[in-house]
Amino acid sequence: MAEIAFRNVNKIYPNGFQAVHRLDLSIADGEFLVMVGPSGCGKSTTLRMLAGLETISSGDLLIAGHRVNDLHPRARNIAMVFQSYALYPHKTVQGNIEFPLRMARLPAAEVKTRALEVARMLELEPLLQRKPGLLSGGQRQRVAMARALVRDPVAFLMDEPLSNLDAKLRVQMRAEIAALQRRTGTTTVYVTHDQVEAMTMGDRVAVFKDGLLQQVDTPQQLFERPVNTFVAGFIGSPSMNLITARREPAGGGPVLVVAGERISLGKGMETRFNLTDADAERVVCLGLRPEDVVDPQLVGEDRRLHGRVALTELLGREQMVYLDLRDGTRLVARLHADRRLKAGEEIAVGIDPARLYLFQADGRALPYRQG
Amino acid sequence: MPLRTARTAPYLFLAPFVLSFLIFGAYPIIRSVMLSFYITSGPEAQHFVGLDNYLHLLQDPDFWTAVRNTATFALGSVLLQLPLSLGLALLLNRADIRGRNVFRFIFFSPNLMGLVFSALLFMLILAPRFGLLNAALHALFGLPSTTRWLSTPSLVMPALIMVALWLYTGFNMVYFLAALQAVDGELYEAATIDGAGRWAQFWHVTLPGIRPVLIFVVVLSTIGSFQLFELAFLLLGNSSGPDQAGLTIVMYLYQNGFLGGDLGYAAAIGWTLALMVLLLALVQLRITGTGKEAR
Amino acid sequence: MRRLVVYMLLVLFALLCLVPIAWLVASAFKANADFHVYPVVPPVDRLTLANFTSLFTQMPFLRFMMNSFFVAGATVILQLFFSSLGGFALAKYDFAGKKAVMGVMLATMMIPGPVLLAPMYELIYHMGLIDSHLGLIVPGMVNVFGMFLFRQSMLSVPDEMLQAARIDGCNEFQIFWHVVMPVSRPIVGAFCLIAFMGTWNSFLWPQIILQSSDRFTLPIGLNQMIGVYEADYGAMMAGTLLAVLPVVVLFFLLQKEFIAGLTKGAVKG
Ligand SMILES: Nc1ncnc2c1ncn2[C@@H]1O[C@H](COP(=O)(O)OP(=O)(O)O)[C@@H](O)[C@H]1O
Numbered sequence: 001m002a003e004i005a006f007r008n009v010n011k012i013y014p015n016g017f018q019a020v021h022r023l024d025l026s027i028a029d030g031e032f033l034v035m036v037g038p039s040g041c042g043k044s045t046t047l048r049m050l051a052g053l054e055t056i057s058s059g060d061l062l063i064a065g066h067r068v069n070d071l072h073p074r075a076r077n078i079a080m081v082f083q084s085y086a087l088y089p090h091k092t093v094q095g096n097i098e099f100p101l102r103m104a105r106l107p108a109a110e111v112k113t114r115a116l117e118v119a120r121m122l123e124l125e126p127l128l129q130r131k132p133g134l135l136s137g138g139q140r141q142r143v144a145m146a147r148a149l150v151r152d153p154v155a156f157l158m159d160e161p162l163s164n165l166d167a168k169l170r171v172q173m174r175a176e177i178a179a180l181q182r183r184t185g186t187t188t189v190y191v192t193h194d195q196v197e198a199m200t201m202g203d204r205v206a207v208f209k210d211g212l213l214q215q216v217d218t219p220q221q222l223f224e225r226p227v228n229t230f231v232a233g234f235i236g237s238p239s240m241n242l243i244t245a246r247r248e249p250a251g252g253g254p255v256l257v258v259a260g261e262r263i264s265l266g267k268g269m270e271t272r273f274n275l276t277d278a279d280a281e282r283v284v285c286l287g288l289r290p291e292d293v294v295d296p297q298l299v300g301e302d303r304r305l306h307g308r309v310a311l312t313e314l315l316g317r318e319q320m321v322y323l324d325l326r327d328g329t330r331l332v333a334r335l336h337a338d339r340r341l342k343a344g345e346e347i348a349v350g351i352d353p354a355r356l357y358l359f360q361a362d363g364r365a366l367p368y369r370q371g
Numbered sequence: 372m373p374l375r376t377a378r379t380a381p382y383l384f385l386a387p388f389v390l391s392f393l394i395f396g397a398y399p400i401i402r403s404v405m406l407s408f409y410i411t412s413g414p415e416a417q418h419f420v421g422l423d424n425y426l427h428l429l430q431d432p433d434f435w436t437a438v439r440n441t442a443t444f445a446l447g448s449v450l451l452q453l454p455l456s457l458g459l460a461l462l463l464n465r466a467d468i469r470g471r472n473v474f475r476f477i478f479f480s481p482n483l484m485g486l487v488f489s490a491l492l493f494m495l496i497l498a499p500r501f502g503l504l505n506a507a508l509h510a511l512f513g514l515p516s517t518t519r520w521l522s523t524p525s526l527v528m529p530a531l532i533m534v535a536l537w538l539y540t541g542f543n544m545v546y547f548l549a550a551l552q553a554v555d556g557e558l559y560e561a562a563t564i565d566g567a568g569r570w571a572q573f574w575h576v577t578l579p580g581i582r583p584v585l586i587f588v589v590v591l592s593t594i595g596s597f598q599l600f601e602l603a604f605l606l607l608g609n610s611s612g613p614d615q616a617g618l619t620i621v622m623y624l625y626q627n628g629f630l631g632g633d634l635g636y637a638a639a640i641g642w643t644l645a646l647m648v649l650l651l652a653l654v655q656l657r658i659t660g661t662g663k664e665a666r
Numbered sequence: 667m668r669r670l671v672v673y674m675l676l677v678l679f680a681l682l683c684l685v686p687i688a689w690l691v692a693s694a695f696k697a698n699a700d701f702h703v704y705p706v707v708p709p710v711d712r713l714t715l716a717n718f719t720s721l722f723t724q725m726p727f728l729r730f731m732m733n734s735f736f737v738a739g740a741t742v743i744l745q746l747f748f749s750s751l752g753g754f755a756l757a758k759y760d761f762a763g764k765k766a767v768m769g770v771m772l773a774t775m776m777i778p779g780p781v782l783l784a785p786m787y788e789l790i791y792h793m794g795l796i797d798s799h800l801g802l803i804v805p806g807m808v809n810v811f812g813m814f815l816f817r818q819s820m821l822s823v824p825d826e827m828l829q830a831a832r833i834d835g836c837n838e839f840q841i842f843w844h845v846v847m848p849v850s851r852p853i854v855g856a857f858c859l860i861a862f863m864g865t866w867n868s869f870l871w872p873q874i875i876l877q878s879s880d881r882f883t884l885p886i887g888l889n890q891m892i893g894v895y896e897a898d899y900g901a902m903m904a905g906t907l908l909a910v911l912p913v914v915v916l917f918f919l920l921q922k923e924f925i926a927g928l929t930k931g932a933v934k935g
Pocket residue numbers: 013014015017019037038039040041042043044045046
């Protein structure tokens with residue numbers, strides 16, 4: 001129906017800056033796709049090209065199989081929620097919601113019913129006659145949503161729609177938007193710099209960096225099988241530890257040298273990788289999420305790292321431990337807090353090969369095991 | 372900005388303005404330069420004379436009378452109006468003043484009357500015998516009620532300056548008041564803590580704070596004063612008053628161009644006026660040091 | 667104590683501002699014979715409406731008024747449309763030649779108006795518009811100051827609002843008409859007031875262009891009346907009073923527009 005596809009799309013701004021590089025991305029009909037990445041990575045640019053607010057320098061943008069590069073936004077039938085909400089200050093809430101329908105020259109009666117319907121869905125009925133200036137941030141956000149929802153658009157675009165709300169409201173609206181999308185089934189492209197938002201809301205998540213699409217996958221796949229160190233470090237909170245490592249040739253399975261200590265990976269079956277000897281040669285970096293650091297008692301002597309506690313932060317039942325390993329490398333571990341650690345204390349931590357991520361010199365992950 | 376429609380849109384939006392500007396703004400400017408090299412008799416008959424109009428102007432005693440009168444008016448207006456405007460604005464800006472908006476409106480109200488209708492009103496106010504001014508001066512100070520303000524050469528300019536004072540003082544005050552209100556209040560607090568008295572505060576906080584507006588008003592008032600016409604024309608008529616006491620530059624332009632029919636000479640007067648105004652503005656900006664900052 | 671002095675100064679100046687206006691009002695109701703008898707204010711029972719009657723029955727005052735309304739109305743509407751649209755283009759679009767356009771306009775603003783009188787007269791003469799209202803309206807369409815006023819104010823309309831309108835199905839002109847103009851209401855009001863006062867009080871150009879008394883605008887007409895109806899001071903003051911009223915009314919109507927901070931709170935949380 002309304003599949004959206006970027007085909008080798010580039011965006012070069014008039015000042016010569018290339019904000020998007022060779023983007024290939026397909027979004028299925030009805031899908032909730034989240035674009036995430038650090039600020040300035042080209043998410044908004046991509047979204048705005050899709051909306052028709054920004055020209056496409058080269059490549060094709062297809063909606064339902066038609067090339068729409070040169071269509072004015074009004075001809076694309078796309079709805080968008082802006083970060084600033086961009087409500088019309090001179091119109092009432094109702095006027096704002098009705099505006100897209102009026103511009104589409106729908107009959108007055110239908111305009112009214114549809115606006116009321118959406119207002120009811122978003123619990124805006126009591127506010128219909130107010131002007132945006134008199135609404136709270138959350139209410140304005142809803143009006144912006146309503147103005148987009150009322151149209152029955154091909155796709156629903158949102159550029160950081162929650163970033164102007166306070167933390168509590170943000171969590172609440174996150175769930176509401178996701179639920180709303182499931183209900184309407186409208187293709188949605190959602191931009192955020194917040195990976196938690198991305199992981200909790202999206203059917204799939206597209207991770208961008210410096211104008212390059214890094215990986216598009218389900219949240220679970222992103223988490224478990226990041227394609228490179230950037231995605232690995234960006235997804236998940238707190239961030240994954242990325243530590244230099246080197247393969248040491250030895251019998252009885254591959255062994256990594258990490259911070260001057262030897263970690264045995266076992267026969268390879270224990271990791272999430274298809275670890276042939278050839279692959280293991282290429283390992284230069286080891287990824288370990290803080291929560292994946294285990295009690296040294298649970299693993300053998302050959303799977304431990306030692307270090308000195310630099311700092312700890314208590315998080316209720318757990319503690320974040322900042323550990324300086326033998327060669328000074330910093331390792332962050334999330335450990336149980338039944339024994340509070342003190343700065344300066346020497347401790348050992350355990351490494352479970354099954355939870356390791358392994359990366360090559362160019363930052364790419366080693367091939368993951370199938371299935 | 373995307374897309375073909377959005378690329379052509381600004382040109383379409385600007386087109387009506389630019390077209391009419393070209394016809395009624397740009398063309399007349401160029402044409403005016405050319406005209407000033409001709410002697411004309413009405414719009415049809417023209418005779419090229421090169422720079423003769425300008426050379427003649429420099430030796431034209433009537434023109435210099437006009438310049439002298441205009442300069443007197445400008446000097447008198449600016450020197451009286453602006454200090455008074457600023458003073459009123461300072462009074463109104465005091466924190467302990469109530470009814471600020473009412474005063475501001477009253478001070479502004481002469482401006483609502485407009486130049487032309489004020490002139491018509493003052494024609495009667497300045498009239499001997501039954502005029503309000505003479506009546507008031509007679510009642511308050513026992514002065515004779517027969518003073519002929521507009522037919523005594525030495526009183527013509529003071530009268531014009533007075534009317535302008537009435538008209539524009541409140542108007543300028545509105546600018547000053549807005550500027551004063553925009554000065555950051557914390558600066559005064561800081562200055563007070565630093566031990567600055569009232570006068571020091573005015574000198575070191577207020578004046579620098581309103582400086583851009585001050586310069587703007589000074590320059591605009593001067594430029595405006597040099598284009599004095601309506602007031603003199605309405606109060607004194609075509610004849611520009613006794614002994615040409617009310618002859619202004621624009622009035623002289625009008626007389627030559629539209630009573631005498633020499634559009635070329637009128638254009639030359641116009642450009643000479645433009646040049647004088649430009650030089651004056653530059654001098655004022657130089658004195659106030661505005662140019663230096665821009666660099 | 668000091669405060670009292672301040673108030674006294676303020677009130678004194680307020681009186682100086684108001685007394686001439688009050689005298690205008692009183693004179694408008696003063697019989698011509700009473701001007702010499704009561705130079706300040708006549709007793710209440712001597713006030714009369716005769717001046718207004720003669721204004722409308724014996725003099726073409728109504729004609730002047732209609733002419734003024736027509737010329738000012740047409741000029742303001744044309745100026746408003748051209749200036750706001752042009753200002754919008756300069757504020758919210760990037761296009762080749764934008765800098766040049768603005769530079770040229772700014773430069774011409776420096777040139778004093780009287781410079782243009784002679785060539786403009788020639789131009790209007792050749793267009794056959796001497797002694798016509800069009801001869802007043804047409805050259806008055808261009809208001810460079812107004813265009814910069816609109817540009818300046820429209821710069822602060824958020825881009826996202828325009829983009830939202832684009833997404834909501836507006837073409838570029840509809841963005842201007844349905845979003846930018848309504849949002850700019852305060853500046854539109856201010857502009858209308860300034861432009862109206864400008865044309866309503868315009869004297870020199872009409873004085874040059876108009877010849878037949880049935881085309882006169884109020885300033886020209888009233889000034890002419892002094893010569894024709896010598897010493898009818900009462901009618902003159904009545905006429906002046908009526909001539910000033912539209913500006914005053916407009917001022918009070920549009921005063922709200924300055925105050926209403928319409929854009930406030932429409933963008934951001
Ligand atoms: N109009 C523009 N001209 C030039 N560079 C731009 C423009 N808009 C954005 N950029 C640059 O393009 C990059 C991507 O911007 P954007 O898509 O807004 O990033 P984000 O991912 O934070 O939404 C940034 O480096 C930004 O500075």
